[in-house]
Amino acid sequence: MSFNLAFYSAFFAVLGLVGIVLLGLGAHLYVIFGVVVPYVAVLLFFVGMIYRVVRWGRCPVPFRIPTVCGQQQSLPWIKRTLGDKIESPFTTRWVIVRMLLEVLCFRSLFRNLSVSLDKEGPKLSYFSNKWLWLWAITFHYSFLVVLLRHLRFFTQPVPGFVHFLDSIDSFFEIGLPQIQISGIILLIAVTFLLIRRITNPQVRYISLPSDYFPLFLIIGIAFSGILMRYWYKVDVVAVKELALSLVHLNPQVPKGIGWIFYVHLFLVCVLFAYFPFSKLVHMAGIFLSPTRNLPNNSRYVRHINPWNPVVKVHTYEEYEEEFREKMKEAGLPLEKE
Amino acid sequence: MYDGGKIITGLIIGVILLSFPFWYNLGKAAKFPEPKLTPKAKQAGQCVETKVYMKAHHMQLLNKWRDDVVRKGYRLYVGLNGKMFKMSLQNECLKCHSNKQEFCDKCHNFVDVKPYCWECHIEPKEAKGGK
Numbered sequence: 378m379s380f381n382l383a384f385y386s387a388f389f390a391v392l393g394l395v396g397i398v399l400l401g402l403g404a405h406l407y408v409i410f411g412v413v414v415p416y417v418a419v420l421l422f423f424v425g426m427i428y429r430v431v432r433w434g435r436c437p438v439p440f441r442i443p444t445v446c447g448q449q450q451s452l453p454w455i456k457r458t459l460g461d462k463i464e465s466p467f468t469t470r471w472v473i474v475r476m477l478l479e480v481l482c483f484r485s486l487f488r489n490l491s492v493s494l495d496k497e498g499p500k501l502s503y504f505s506n507k508w509l510w511l512w513a514i515t516f517h518y519s520f521l522v523v524l525l526r527h528l529r530f531f532t533q534p535v536p537g538f539v540h541f542l543d544s545i546d547s548f549f550e551i552g553l554p555q556i557q558i559s560g561i562i563l564l565i566a567v568t569f570l571l572i573r574r575i576t577n578p579q580v581r582y583i584s585l586p587s588d589y590f591p592l593f594l595i596i597g598i599a600f601s602g603i604l605m606r607y608w609y610k611v612d613v614v615a616v617k618e619l620a621l622s623l624v625h626l627n628p629q630v631p632k633g634i635g636w637i638f639y640v641h642l643f644l645v646c647v648l649f650a651y652f653p654f655s656k657l658v659h660m661a662g663i664f665l666s667p668t669r670n671l672p673n674n675s676r677y678v679r680h681i682n683p684w685n686p687v688v689k690v691h692t693y694e695e696y697e698e699e700f701r702e703k704m705k706e707a708g709l710p711l712e713k714e
Numbered sequence: 715m716y717d718g719g720k721i722i723t724g725l726i727i728g729v730i731l732l733s734f735p736f737w738y739n740l741g742k743a744a745k746f747p748e749p750k751l752t753p754k755a756k757q758a759g760q761c762v763e764t765k766v767y768m769k770a771h772h773m774q775l776l777n778k779w780r781d782d783v784v785r786k787g788y789r790l791y792v793g794l795n796g797k798m799f800k801m802s803l804q805n806e807c808l809k810c811h812s813n814k815q816e817f818c819d820k821c822h823n824f825v826d827v828k829p830y831c832w833e834c835h836i837e838p839k840e841a842k843g844g845k
């Protein structure tokens with residue numbers, strides 16, 4: 378697919394979503410965008426995630442296919458360092474350690490390399506390239522912090538850890554309302570991820586609308602959130618009344634919340650509804666990756682392919698038992714007399 | 715399902731974590747804040763700006779006041795209906811809204827913001843009575 382088509386179709390899709398909300402608000406569809414859409418989105422999210430995970434669970438993994446980079450467990454005199462134990466785990470315990478590193482620190486992305494061909498001669502060189510790792514992990518953690526901070530709208534009383542995050546986030550006490558750094562870092566990081574997709578020719582070549590769409594969506598969410606907090610203020614007390622009434626399953630739409638809130642909320646709802654059916658489902662998929670979650674023990678444990686058909690076997694012992702008399706008559710040698 | 719036990723356990727943990735807002739509040743009735751006006755404020759009949767504006771923008775107004783006073787040296791602000799206001803947190807906002815606990819704090823506790831202004835600025839007397 379051409380770059381222009383992929384890029385602009387995703388861009389205008391997100392713009393179209395914003396247009397839909399604005400049209401809807403023009404027609405006073407507050408209940409649709411404040412109640413119906415959020416509930417449908419949350420429902421789709423949970424049902425979709427469960428469906429995807431169960432469907433993955435039903436796929437057999439016929440072979441051990443962990444991709445490892447460490448000395449595997451072997452003879453007792455072959456030494457294994459801590460690194461080997463983590464990178465080539467032998468027991469479930471070490472698999473858990475490996476998974477934690479993968480999920481919390483993006484271990485395998487940290488190994489990311491850039492490949493280049495020398496201009497002078499046919500010489501291929503690999504460089505360590507941590508930029509993707511850096512921005513990816515920055516993006517994911519700032520997203521998490523922003524999401525956790527948003528719990529102040531959905532809980533009453535607000536749990537202590539949310540307030541703790543809030544106070545760290547506004548550590549510099551800049552302006553009023555105070556600038557919360559994670560939201561701004563989120564926007565910067567996701568913008569970097571987009572720029573990378575556009576400027577790196579290899580990545581650009583393989584990028585589809587489904588790669589650009591989530592990026593534009595998240596940029597839209599972060600941008601509308603930041604606009605709402607620092608410029609087009611809304612009545613946050615009313616927002617919290619709406620949010621609490623939603624989680625109490627007793628929905629009421631307070632009057633007078635600004636339009637930008639509904640734009641923000643609608644984009645978030647689209648993100649949640651879209652989540653299970655897109656590449657974003659890697660949030661659950663990471664835990665079900667057979668190249669990460671299997672112990673590397675195929676020299677120790679016999680793994681039987683669950684696909685193997687049941688083969689009826691007739692061992693030599695049984696054969697001899699069956700034809701003993703005839704074999705004796707014919708003078709054939711027998712194992713058991 | 716292969717490795718069904720582990721996958722279902724993971725799935726249940728995931729669903730429980732992600733549905734946190736839905737079960738955290740169970741059985742706790744939410745009290746929506748109703749900021750109370752003092753007789754003095756009632757008598758004035760209006761705030762610095764319209765009520766709708768104040769609800770959403772009062773922190774920005776305070777920020778502007780702070781900058782205008784501390785950096786530019788202005789002291790007066792023309793508000794709603796051409797009324798003049800002294801740009802001061804203690805001596806203007808909290809002269810009308812002297813019931814800080816029943817007014818400002820009501821909302822702020824609800825949305826979990828704790829303005830740090832009171833580390834330096836002095837709260838009105840009634841606030842001394844305890845939490």
Ligand code: HEM
Binds near residue numbers: 527598600641642
């Ligand atoms: C994917 C989920 C979401 C993301 C990534 C997100 C992101 C953001 C960001 C970056 C901000 C700027 C301020 C900050 O850093 O906190 C913000 C503000 C805001 N968001 Fe969200 N948001 C999400 C979901 C929601 C939901 C579900 C609601 C509905 C209650 C909501 C309501 C608000 C409100 C009211 C503000 C303004 C806060 C203020 O004025 O202090 N957001 N959001």
